[in-house]
Amino acid sequence: xxxxxxxxxxxxxxxxxxxxxxxIEPELVAEGPAPAGSEVELAIHMRTNPGWHxxxxxxxxxxxxxxxxxxxxxxxxxxxxxxxxxxxxxxSGLMNYVYEQDYAVLVRLKAPANASGTVPIRATAxxxxxxxxxxxxxxxxxxxxxxxxxxxxxRAQFDEWRRALPRPLATRAKxxxxxxxxRVAIPLPKSxxxxxxxxxxxxxxxxxxxGQQRFRRVGDLIVAELPRKDASANTFDGLLSLGEGQGxxxxxxxxxxxxxxxxxxxxxxxxxxxxxxxxxxxxLLLNLMPCVFPILALKALHLAKSGGDxxxxxxxxxxYTAGAVVGTGALGVMLLAIRAAGSEAGWAFQLxxxxxxxxxxxxxxxxxxxxxxVFELPVLAGEHNPAGSFGTGLLxxxxxxxxxxxxxxxxxxxxxxxxxxxxxxxxGALGLGLALPFLLIAFVPSIRNRLPRPGPWxxxxxxxxxxxxxxxALACLWLLYRLGGQSTLVLGLIAAAVLTxxxxxxxxxxxxxxxxxxxxxxxxxIVAVGLVTQLPSSAQTVARVPPGAETWxxxxxxxxxxxxxxxxxxxxxxxxxxxxxNEAAAIDRAETxxxxxxxxxxxxxxxxxKGDPAITRFLESRGRAGVPLYLWYQPRKExxxxxxxxxxxxxxxxxxxxxxxx
Numbered sequence: 001x002x003x004x005x006x007x008x009x010x011x012x013x014x015x016x017x018x019x020x021x022x023x024i025e026p027e028l029v030a031e032g033p034a035p036a037g038s039e040v041e042l043a044i045h046m047r048t049n050p051g052w053h054x055x056x057x058x059x060x061x062x063x064x065x066x067x068x069x070x071x072x073x074x075x076x077x078x079x080x081x082x083x084x085x086x087x088x089x090x091x092s093g094l095m096n097y098v099y100e101q102d103y104a105v106l107v108r109l110k111a112p113a114n115a116s117g118t119v120p121i122r123a124t125a126x127x128x129x130x131x132x133x134x135x136x137x138x139x140x141x142x143x144x145x146x147x148x149x150x151x152x153x154x155r156a157q158f159d160e161w162r163r164a165l166p167r168p169l170a171t172r173a174k175x176x177x178x179x180x181x182x183r184v185a186i187p188l189p190k191s192x193x194x195x196x197x198x199x200x201x202x203x204x205x206x207x208x209x210x211g212q213q214r215f216r217r218v219g220d221l222i223v224a225e226l227p228r229k230d231a232s233a234n235t236f237d238g239l240l241s242l243g244e245g246q247g248x249x250x251x252x253x254x255x256x257x258x259x260x261x262x263x264x265x266x267x268x269x270x271x272x273x274x275x276x277x278x279x280x281x282x283x284l285l286l287n288l289m290p291c292v293f294p295i296l297a298l299k300a301l302h303l304a305k306s307g308g309d310x311x312x313x314x315x316x317x318x319x320y321t322a323g324a325v326v327g328t329g330a331l332g333v334m335l336l337a338i339r340a341a342g343s344e345a346g347w348a349f350q351l352x353x354x355x356x357x358x359x360x361x362x363x364x365x366x367x368x369x370x371x372x373x374v375f376e377l378p379v380l381a382g383e384h385n386p387a388g389s390f391g392t393g394l395l396x397x398x399x400x401x402x403x404x405x406x407x408x409x410x411x412x413x414x415x416x417x418x419x420x421x422x423x424x425x426x427x428g429a430l431g432l433g434l435a436l437p438f439l440l441i442a443f444v445p446s447i448r449n450r451l452p453r454p455g456p457w458x459x460x461x462x463x464x465x466x467x468x469x470x471x472x473a474l475a476c477l478w479l480l481y482r483l484g485g486q487s488t489l490v491l492g493l494i495a496a497a498v499l500t501x502x503x504x505x506x507x508x509x510x511x512x513x514x515x516x517x518x519x520x521x522x523x524x525x526i527v528a529v530g531l532v533t534q535l536p537s538s539a540q541t542v543a544r545v546p547p548g549a550e551t552w553x554x555x556x557x558x559x560x561x562x563x564x565x566x567x568x569x570x571x572x573x574x575x576x577x578x579x580x581x582n583e584a585a586a587i588d589r590a591e592t593x594x595x596x597x598x599x600x601x602x603x604x605x606x607x608x609x610k611g612d613p614a615i616t617r618f619l620e621s622r623g624r625a626g627v628p629l630y631l632w633y634q635p636r637k638e639x640x641x642x643x644x645x646x647x648x649x650x651x652x653x654x655x656x657x658x659x660x661x662x
Contacts, residue, residue, distance in 0.1 A: 022049070022129065022138050023130070025047040025049070027044075030144060030146055031158045039110045043105070043106050046103050046105065053098040053129070063097075067127075069124050070121075076112065076121075079110075082105065093210065116149070118146065118147050166241075167248050169188070175254060176255070182207055182225075182227075182236070183225050184224045185221045185223050186222045186224065190220050197213075197243075199213055202237040211226070277429075279430040280432060281433060283328070283429070284436050285433075286400045292434070294469045313441075316442060317435070317442030319387070319389035320393040321439055322393060323391060323396075325428045325431035328430040328431035331398075332430075357480055361492055362495065364473035366503060371462045371465050372462075373462065374507045375503050375507030393435060477489060477493065548593060551604070561635065561637075564635040565601070565635060566599060567602045567603075569631040570587065571615060573609045574607075578644060579628045582646040586647055586651060589648050595656060598655070601655050634657075
């Protein structure tokens, strides 16, 4: 009834629409030229003036959706309008699904194979623009002279608009009707954190929009209970919003909806707590990484040197923890800011920039020389120096990010779906987990008292610890080569050699005082700045695929599954230590590859070394913020997500299970 009255009122106000300025100013834009025989993305960019709002495809209790009628050249066709995730606006007790800021409605235009030149794309549209006091029906004509062929697309702007769209769920949902409720079971992996859900029904008439919605988590399902109107339906489509402009589209058919499970969306804290716990454990395990363990061991050695100075040890640990928490928190804030600006980015995003890898190379080189007793690095050398300990924590956070190891991948993926405050808490928890061993040593006397007494063995241990840190420097050189090619590698080698020479020179003249150590550090920073200014700002090489594998794409996965082939997909990056360990220990072994060949397994590799946006989007859809990610598809079945630590037996058993029977 509200909808009919609203439509009648809007028609009565039509003459007023042309009397003044519009509430919403539309513009039709194209992502680029239309390739003949292929598709190009179009956007109807709706610019809302302050105080006005537009409507989703289902406007809710009141309002009208946009209606577009296209005038296209012969052979051209358009798909359905694709709306961004809306939000709720209640006015006078009526629930509206609206956009109060600028938004874009996307549509795909397909050009015929024989198209050429420049073609006119035209449309007429009507839409409703409202404030909290008045609504005005508006209309207009769109015109676009679209070239056919190849050209440079407007990726950045359209990627931002695509990020605002809900992601489609491939698996069908199930729904059931009771006397007063619509119950919907939506498939969503339990690794995807859901804190503030809301379900937007796509069709009018079945759901009471103003009624309270309740949600439960039942395994890999989100179960929604919605207040029902006096209507029925054979299908049920909608959008599950997770908050912060993120959501999933689903198509539901009649079926069983499970009971039980745990309530979500009421307290809003369980998702954050689980993500924090995962980040704590993941940060703790990061201490075992070869580039982090030497730093932790050095701090423990300094405690051993200091004897029983308990208050000094605790100040040291608190400063180190603060540095680690600030470091991971800052990286998390940077990641959230980059993603909010419309770019596709995930955890360890900074290692896709050759300049950052160059800085990491110099740090690893300097720490290796310090461990070899070539010179004293002030950040690591001082005993109970809070400033030095804080810097050490920052350093540990920076060098610990190349991989999302066990527990960490899911936790950081969940962080990207949480509200901003929750995400920052999770990133800070990662730093706390990283600092936890040092905190235990400093604050638990029984552990600190078990540290061995100082002696000649400490110098030998430092030289042993130089080995993994030196290997980290070599890994940085390899990554520079992969990101920028031979010229970037040569520049990195020169910078590392110059830094080594300068630090050897400084070490020979270093009297052991702080001033000389600061001079040596200053020299290192000067060399680092010089390197950063010379290295390229982005990766310049193509993705690498090992023999016997193919480059990952969603289309290739779909083709292999449709042809009944088992598929193994792994996402990797050259800077990911966990990835490389799994590849050497499990994936690339002769027995594994033999089992794959016998079973006809299609192996697809997604190389994320240079930050491929398509891979970033897919990782997001799986609730992940970074690599590694391993998926196994049985013929014509959904993906099974494998653990982040692989074994040959794990892969061989699946290959033998899915081997075609003669």
